[in-house]
Amino acid sequence: MARIGVFICHCGHNIASAVDVEAVLAYAKTLPGVVFAGHNIYSCSQEGLSSIKSSIKEHQLDRVVVAACTPRTHEPLFRKACEQAGINKYLFEFVNIREHVSWIHAKEPVAATEKAKKLVAMGVAKAALLQPQTEGEAAVTPVAVVLGGGLAGLTAASSLAGQGIETHLIEKSERLGGLLRDVSVIGPEGELAKPLLDDMISRLTRSKHGHIHLKSTVKGISGFVGNFELTFVEGCDEKKIKAGAIIVATGANEFTPVGDYGFGSVPAVVTQLELERRLAKGDVAGDVVFIQCVGCRQPGREYCSRICCNVSLKNALRLLTLSPGSAVTIIHRDIMSSGTAAERVYKEASETGVRFVRYGLERPPKVSAEGDGAVVEVFDETLDETIELDAGLVVLATPLVSPPDSEETGKLLKVPRDKHGFFLEAHVKLRPNEFATDGVFVCGSARWPVSARECIYQGLAAAAKASIPIREGKVVSEAITAYADVDKCAACGNCVLTCPYDAIEIIQVKGKLAAKVNEAVCKGCGSCVAACPNDAMQQKGFTTQQLGAMIDALVKGALEGAQ
């Protein structure tokens, strides 16, 4: 008989505010196999973990159930604690009573507590049937692939190559540099874009570890951390690369505001990138009006694109330097010049004579053609009146948007995107440049609109993360692979047909034909388990007995609850 310990976490008030921890604790003590149940304010604190470890020893526990938050973030921590206390880490079961209970049933404490009890009972039922496991190890291909040759991708690739790691940079267009190619001066400190890009590209081309593939499109990606295989078409040739890690740096596009504020019909209305191109040639004169938040911070595209205010501030100052007498106005809703340098530029712009006019979403400016130029009519919230501005050029500051092909990239890599199409990182606070999928990383505006400076440090961050499995030289795979019970197997071959990885074959085992799983190839999806008509295929940690026991426990809990 198993000796199960159950630990219920208060998570401060996060769980305890909706779930009656004492009641769940008392209930847990009545469950079959449970010899100890305890609770912690924060189970994940050093104190909480050491109390779990000492309880394991004191009560000779051989199975541990923690009811707390989500296994997706905290399972490794508790598994490690189990290991430190001398029990196999696969004898641990996690029950989620925070994300799946207290946070989503905040106003229903009675029902939340009942649900938590049932989930704990299910966890305990499964835990009783857990078996110790050993993990597989696989070698890592010491190669990194970076998708996207804009500033973020270039930074990541040149850092990796500079660290001595074989690095392939795959860029769909015929040139490197991305959006920055159209920018001459980078804000807020006024560095020149071209020398910066040239420096970075030359470092990559000079390095014997850097390999650049232009006009290249990825067609397929298979494999897992340490052992990816990419198929891509470079020009007309199909090529394959094996890689240990992949960085997504596919960037973003400037939103084209067709139909907004006369864009497309009034020639004097241009986007920010068009202004950049004209400024590079010195080809701008006369009065200029910038309109901020065009196509964003409004229903349908609610986000702030982070960099547009700073770009307008930078360009407003450049315009005043170019033609000191001209009138430059920025029509905005809030100036987003966070930090030190950007705020300094804002102040400088105000002092240099850039006019700032604040408008509200409910009364947007109107632009109409007038001669070669345009007239902008806007309700100035500060003056509380409508004003008219003549402009030789009206610059629309539009957001960066996710490029159309990022959907395809997301699908190829099986990584999620948010509702705006930007890639969704593993954790918004603490894992900004990683995906939940091991071995795949993200940086730059593919994740969220960012400045050049942010592109660079995010590129470095992604490079650091990608270098870790490559330096380690091996990846340890979780023991969740499938196996066949030879005695039950009738060698029907359903599992062989089902397996997406060709990991199963029918061979002679113990004098009969039976399925055999190649553990090095099996990724632990469990598809074969569902396909097996004889209950012979099993998945470690998810056996049919374990899941059956969870169902039984829920049924039992429901019947108890109904009485």
Place this chain on the structure above:
Amino acid sequence: MTEFNPTILAFCCNWCSYAGADLAGVSRLQMPPNVHVVRVMCSASVKPEYIFKSLVQGIDGVLVLGCHIGDCHYLTGNHRTAKRVPIAQKLLDDVGVDSRRVKLDWVSAAEGEKFQQVITEFVDEIKGLGPNPMRGVRL
């Protein structure tokens, strides 16, 4: 008479729908407390037997939630799920169990709101169907 309070089981794949459920939690999206999530690695590992066993023993409804088609972490797992669950539903209908007690849907890691919506709607649907007649029956 007390209101019917169904007991529902949801199989969620680790990569998409379980993460979507977590996101719903992090976003504090409120939903009825009837659904109990079991984490599996892939929706394709959900044996039809689990569904039958649950319903036979009186669970009022079973949800199978996976990644959207094309997003499966295991390449094609959810294609199999998409075929397997309807077969299970047909078998249920054949033996006189209302197949509306079983539902298959896709929830991505970014769809906390969709998770909330699927849960809320399914609980309503099961409430409409009433208690599983097998509840409490000893076989």
Place this chain on the structure above:
Amino acid sequence: MQRVVVIGGGIAGIQASLDLADAGFEVHLVEKSPSIGGHMAQLDKTFPTNDCSMCILSPKMINCADHERIKLHTYSEVESVTGEFPKFKVKIKEKARYIDLERCTGCEDCVAKCPVKVPSEFEAGLAVRKAVYLPFPQAVPRKVTIDADHCRMIKEKKCGVCKKVCKAGAVDYEQKDTTIELNASAVVVATGFDLMDASSVLQYGLGHCKDVVTSLQLERILCASGPSSGHLARPSDGSEPKRLAFVQCVGSRDAKWHEYCSSVCCMYATKESILAREHVPDIESTIFYMDMRATGKGFQEFVSRAKSAYGVRYIRARPSSVQPGEGGKGVLVSYETRGPAGEPVTEEFDLLVLCPALVPSRGTAELAKLLNIKLDSDSFVRTSGLLRPIDSPRKGVLACGFASGPMDIPDSVSQASAVAARVAELLAQGSG
């Protein structure tokens, strides 16, 4: 194995240490206070998901302590850094904590008996700690420290209670500072920020109005494990506030104090407004702001949700003065409504929260001096321009997180991870 010294044990220093260690370096993490964790450990929740701050930080703190390639030096300071890349010599002073770390079990029996009460730094002065103390329950390492400035035994040779009650024999009043010297290939500055003393911005009443607190204090008040166990109460009479207000840019974006924008206040004020509403369902929150800077992922949506679902009122105005309310309870906030017909208004609130400028942490200037690196005009660590956003001009000395300028947690984490790539690059080039 090549060695890196990381200075500062907040989230930036923690993340830099973890990534450097995972990339194969031996890391020495030097933190001046008794525990790693930094300001993030003090936060109740994090924007824009309202994820519990301690819950996501604590596993990283523990990983630091458990990592075979990380050595923690808490309650320690860097004394000198000599030599050049890649051969620095770093002297670290491990301050006497009068506790044998090998013996201390963190049982806190000594804390219970210590007679001396001192305002708790971790609780932002809202609660007291003892002269022997664990800074917070999740501290890493979970070992107590005796604060020599307040310990009666150390100051006056009167007391000795902690030693008497310590069953582990961990108390040692004779302990001395020790200095260790290390060779290191690189040094990372991750010294973070402090709140400016908002009481010096006299018009906002901190210090003379009881019901004016700082945003960090509110963070502690809202926290379940905070001084009031998460019960929102105002200081003057302990009553539950119904009208709450925030003033943004206190001492920042202000030529008289700090001209820069602290980058995170718009969002944390929004977060704290939402949390306050979750604690007190009928509370009304008002945020006085200049520009609502919601530029990160999900931030604009967060502000919209604060308005629509939590009724938070955003008023674009900079209050001119704050006076105590009747009987010293609550506050009267004067500001001008906008537009040319703008007129002065005085509104009464039960509790006022100031969002002060976030400034380089105390000691940054001295550290920069001993590292021979420069500060920028806002006193943050100066880095080498756009291409090298985390390198200081002194080769092999890097800076990440708030030490080099205002930024939020994900940006600090990105920069911290970036350190591992830069150190590896520099050393790969250094070795040919």
